[in-house]
Amino acid sequence: MDWQDMLSSSLQQGLGPTAIVYCLAAIGLNVHFGYTGLLNFGQAGFMAVAGYSMASIVTTWGLSLWLGVAVGLLLTVGLALLLGVPTLRLRADYLAIVTIAAAEIIRQVVGSVSLLKYFGGLDGLQAFNAQFAALNPFDKPTGIDGVVMWRPYDFWVVVVGWTLVVISCLIVFLLMRSPWGRVLKSIREDEDAVRSLGKNVYSYKMQSLVIGGLFGALAGFMTALRNAAISPAGFATDVTFFAYAVLLLGGAARVLGPVVGSIIFWFMLTFLDLFFSQATRGADPLIPASIMTTSQASLIRLIFLGLALMLLMIYRPQGIFGDRRELAIDAR
Template sequence: MDWTRILTNVFGELLAPTTAAYALAAVGLNIHFGLTGLLNFGQAGFMLLGAYGFAISTIAGLPIWAALLVAIACSVVFALILGIPTLKLRGDYLAIVTIAAAEIVRIVGRSTALTDLTGASSGLRGNSYKESFQALSPFPDGTTDIGPLSYSNNASNSWWIRLVGWALVALACLLVWRLTNSPWGRVLKGIREDEDAVRSLGKNVYAYKMQALVLGGVIGAVAGIVYVLPRAVQPDSMGRPMTFFVWTILLLGGAATVWGPVLGSMIFWAALMLIKSVMRSTVPDTVMRTEQIEQFGWIVVGVTLMMLVIFRPQGLLGDKKELAINVR
């Protein structure tokens, strides 16, 4: 078994654009659930809308800053449409509504009636919208080796995407840290614990929930952009499983913490890569084929989520006294 190759792959996964995108999505979900107590199971919908808004705008010829604004606007509109009729719901009722809304976004995106706009089930090819982002890179064309890692400077899955992705994660964490220690953030925590008590103090709970939903959704939309920059915009790749992966990452690292989503994403993807790499090297094809190893890896993810909820609902960095998994 080639441990050098395996550990290199695992180390590379720690810095991968996908890891950064999921960390960013989990930061947005942390604002929903960790700070406010909203059981949002539709984060993948915000990510898909952000990806579509950015890609379609770029293909239409808009500059990258305008495409980013379009993606943010799409997430804001979606949050308002979703939140206005549903934010008075609590607990599992809100979860059902949000997961249904995300599925509506995915199904509409893959509709053949929108083939010219979204590419339907085939999606939008990455080469059709990546040029403007790659043109901003200060790096020369070619490949750069840093330690055991070797990636292109500007193409798909490049150092440039990694730099931008993790810079956005750092900015999002800084934002959450400032919000957590602000009066606005303390009101959100109060809503999470007992919204009736906060309402009795004269606070507009509905407005605070809406603000949290919009802000977390915007971060989710930016995460969707980071996610599709190394690949294509494919609606079926951003469905229900993506939301559950984001939830696993958040609960693994610790909800209501600043760095929990980042730690959770890095551990999640590195551990998954380690499991798959070791099994591919040790398990014969007669026992388990490659596609079965992939499925087994996701089984481990599901078992991990179950164990987390049962034995350590606060996650690795969370405080059990501050946050319980059973939000009303």
């Protein structure tokens, strides 16, 4: 059992591109769910729209990556409006079902053979990141020696990604301490009360959906840039569920909740994976193959994840560092 390697690999994941993607996605969900009480179960859809816009503008239409980013952001706003118009007047669970359905529609459409020449089917698109890679100032592996180390391109993704996270957190902080943020939080508590005080609840929910969706778009861009490839598999329903787990782990309605949540989530997930994979590998494994094979070992972390999400919601709905008092007041 190579503890040092396990810890450093876990740390690498906890701080790496994947954690960044989920952090950004969860920041968006925090605006939706944590602050406004909107149940968006289709964050993966927002990510897919943005990521695919960026990638296909480059590969399919041969235009600039930055134009792709702009188109991605625009289409994300469009998607938010499209989903918000029919559902934001309805009960919260309708939004949940419509968004989860929309995300699945998007994923299956971009993965379809019919649109293969635009979106590359199940294999997705590659080779769209040249403009981004060209800006990479790092030419050798960077990190902390002996602890974490990234290849030049990965480190560039990490730097850009965490910069986006910092900017996003700052925006969320500024918004949520303002009267605008107060209206969102009030809508979360009781939208009829807010309506009775002369606020256009529908418009605020829409603004929240758009802004949270835009953070989702950033996550989508990072998903695509992370591996310099994009495919429908990266936008499955579980992506949204994982992002919720990240948010709830760090604590909803807290500016830094998604950041803390994402780091811990990916650290733990990687650590569990490595631990069980090492424990089942080799001629005389720690856990005999009759109990657990190597391929079964790879499932343990997801079993833990499901269990953790349940236990978290039952015993610590405020997140691991949250203030129990804030949630205990209300039975919600």
